[in-house]
Amino acid sequence: MKPRTLELLSPAKNLEQGIAAIGYGADAVYVGAPRFGAREAASNSFEDVEQLIRYAHRYRAKVFVVVNTIVYEHELEEAERVARWAYNAGADALIVQDMAFLEMDLPPIALHASTQTHNISPEKVKFLQDVGFERVILARELSLQQIADIRKHTNVELEAFVHGALCVSYSGQCYMSEAITGRSANRGACAQPCRSAYDLVDGTGNIILKNKHLLSLKDFNLSRSIRQLADAGICSFKIEGRLKNVDYVKNITALYRKELDAILEERSEYRRASSGKVFLGFTPDAQKSFNRGFTAYFTQKREDSLTGFNTAKATGALVGTVTNVRKLCFEIDAKMPLSNGDGICFISKGGGLVGTNINKVDGRSVFPNRMDGITKGVQIFRNYDHRFAKMLEGCSTERLVDISINFTYTAGRLTMMALDADGFTSKLVVDELFEIAQKPERALQNIDQQLRKSGGGMFEVVRVGVDCQEVPFIPISTLNGYRRMLLESLEAKREASLPEAASSITPNSIPYPEQTLDYSGNVVNSLSRKFYERHGVLQIDEGFELSHVAGAHLMTTKYCLRYELGACLKTAGATKLKEPLFLENNGQRFRLQFDCARCQMVVIRD
Structure with missing residues (x-):
């Protein structure tokens, strides 16, 4: 049986966040078009989306363009133009809600049925499959059993939200x-x-x-249910957050990348959806990013305490309880260390959320920017971790694609060939008569060392093969220049590669x-x-x-x-x-x- 692809799908508010999501492990990103996206404040220019598509395709990652609003009569022509632009730009799919798109004369671009189409039953999902949708994004309210039942009666790709805000x-x-x-x-x-x-x-x-706040739900977190979701039939695991900041995208993408990589390493029936290994320079932690507290909602069972009645704002992680209060500071029985610059919050006696920043920490004593409302027994939450944010800003996370390089030199012709993990190749031929190395072993060692450097790019050189009738002496700067040209050519080929066009939808x-x-x-x-x-x-x-x-x-x-x-x-x-x-x-x-x-x-x- 062919392995089933597991895809990590991350939000892209803009070009910067889309690039960050891919760098931190996303197999695909979803991004708003200039018009018709269900997050009006997360629209993007045509130019930025096109640049993101080119960048994503270097890693064989996909870009789904969001046009999932309902479309008024006078907007139909413009909506069709946006869909055609997305196809011409190389987008991998359109996420749509309005069935008008199936009546348009669209090019062969895949359509994904937005969760806005209310996808809660096998009958509805089967219908969407049969009219031509490549993928259906399921309602967040479904249980594992309901998802498995939908999978049993359909063969369309199934996508599920796994993290973020809940409507x-x-x-x-x-x-x-x-x-x-x-x-x-x-x-x-x-x-x-x-x-x-x-x-x-x-x-x-x-x-x-x-x-x-009687209708304000906690945030979704299914990081402990990824295996069960995959076994139930989910192929794409979606992180909500096109209005969140770039730190959220990095942290939460990295968190689910680790979860999925662990499954892919253990289970041969699954395979990854894009290229490159992610080397994280930090340990992701969902509590460190914006959250209103977490719930698994109805995924495993019907949960209690789905809301945070006292606030709809982010509370973050519980730090501890105030044990003593003085004029300028308070003491806390902390479960985790606090730092200068942290943001903290608490529920006041009146029931509202009050926040402040920490100016100084001295042992168990915390000196906040203001003491108003802080009393003995109050629970303190941290909704901004200053150290984590600074670490994330400067971390050395990399996403690298394995390549091998073959180097040959014969009778004044130098040939270098690069082959990457996806089968892309690039070739560099130089006709130049180099001096024969007086110390061939050292020269061979030097060739190997220089060609193994990736120069801070997207590749990791895992093998170098050298075949020379006579070992040439090539200056280090010259070798580095050849390697750079070879890898730039390979990177350009990957960026220019386009996915196979989806089949056009035939009305039925x-x-x-x-x-x-x-x-x-x-x-x-x-x-x-x-x-x-x-x-x-x-x-x-x-x-x-x-x-x-x-x-x-x-x-x-x-x-x-x-x-x-x-x-x-x-x-x-x-x-x-x-x-x-x-x-x-x-x-x-x-x-x-x-x-x-x-x-x-x-x-x-x-």
Whole structure:
């Protein structure tokens, strides 16, 4: 059986972060096009994306261009132009949500179905496979068993998120931002109302919880579940974070690179998706990067404590508890050392997150920039590790591709041939009569030593073969110049290499799993409507962005506030809450509806 590829997929907010992701071990990166990406603040110029594609292809890494918003009628022509540009630039796939792309006359570029297309069932994934998608990005809410079931009924590539921020709503099914602010999540402009604070109010008007972040989930972390995900059928492991900084991209990419490399070393049925070995100059640690605390969500089982009610901001790692407070400092029972310049935070008596910086550490005594709110018994978290950030900035991480060099010299002709691990070759021929070395053994040793140097580039020379009828004497500077030209030629060949074009999608009429689509089908243009009509959908409503349907489900989520509060109606002896329940915030009121049969919660504007 042919080994199955395991791909590490990292975010690229911009060119710098894309290059960093590849350098720290990504097999592929996903990057926003100038328009139509679901992170409006992470768009990129055509020129930067083209440069990133060339760089990635040197390592046989891939670049997926994100155009996963829904597209309005007047934007269809521009969206098609963006898709064509991506193909011409050498992009390896488009990540799309809008089915209009399948009705366009696109060149043969692979299409990946965004998680925004609500991919939660074998039937839906099978449909997407059968209409031509090369890959389907699964909903974050799925368990290992559900993923395995989808794999059992399909053969399309399956991609899963493994790290980063979690949307509380099923992706593509959240209309809360659009309803409140006119900024649509399906258009890349989400205002993130899920990160706001709300009062939880019962049917009698009693405030159960006041000013809490009741919809703000902790961050995803499946670093301990990678083996199970691979065995369940996942081929691509995706890190969220196109709005995060470059340190996050380096650290988290390196963390999952180590996890995947350990699997690849142990398991012959899997193979790596790109070239080069990563030599890390540091030890990655998820706690050192932006996080709101971690959860595995529903991957292994239904977890408790999915939210951080007190804050939607990054808290980082728990350091310890304050044991004594003086005028300018506090003492702490620390589980880890603190340093000058660290950022720390704590939950105040009022329930909010308070942060400050450390000016000085003297043993157990910590001198912060300000002492306001720090009292005995307060738990201190570190949300910025100054030493780790400085170390990461100056670390010597390298990604190197193995090559061998053959050197021959015969009758005034010097020939050098480089062969890399992927079969790329470059050749340098020099017609020059060199002096015969008076000390041939030393000259051979010198040739070997100089040719083994990679010059700080992307290659690691693992073998040098020398074959000379007479050993020439070649100055070191001359040898180095030849080696540099040889490796530059090899690097250019790798950069210019393009993947094989994907097959063009041929329209078909395979039935869609449902015959009606309400506003949650996100149909906002004629091409998308045409697609669903051809696939047997009889009733197609306009998407919420066009219709603003009264009483619409603004969020549909597997996260349940009742369950989070120990008030699940399926649990004997659970806390009693008097329904209906409402979320209130700045004059906005939302009713919570509980679908216990599906274990889902719905948020409706009251």
